[in-house]
Amino acid sequence: MKSTRRLVIIVVVVVIALLLLASPVYGHHPYAAFDNNKTIKIEGKVVQYLFANPHPRLQVEDGQKQRWDIEWPARGILPLRMRGIRQDSLRYGDTR
Structure with a gap:
């Protein structure tokens, strides 16, 4: 009986901790x-x-x-590379 109660408490604590940790990640990219x-x-x-x-x-x-500040989506550089955009695709002073 005690071990079952202890297991339930541990599971509840872990679930609450995971929910609290996931909350800031979700709100970071509106x-x-x-x-x-x-x-x-x-x-x-x-x-x-x-x-x-x-x-x-x-x-x-x-x-x-x-000055326009352009930020690509949060998925990082992989989608840009898949579209052929590389680190040397643009340089300071380039005009387009």
Whole structure:
């Protein structure tokens, strides 16, 4: 009887701990601020390019002293590599 009760308590504690640990991970990547159905075309000079996990980033100045900070999805660099984008695809000063 005591061992069954102890097992139940351990299982409950482990489940609660897992739920608490998973909560911040879920809230870390909200997509509410993004419109995935809208495409924006930006032309300018590359001022920063970070090809690294977990968030590849690109900063572009559009010639009007506005700097665009572009962050690729949280899945990291693998989807970019699958589309042919590599670390040397963009460099500081490139214009597109």
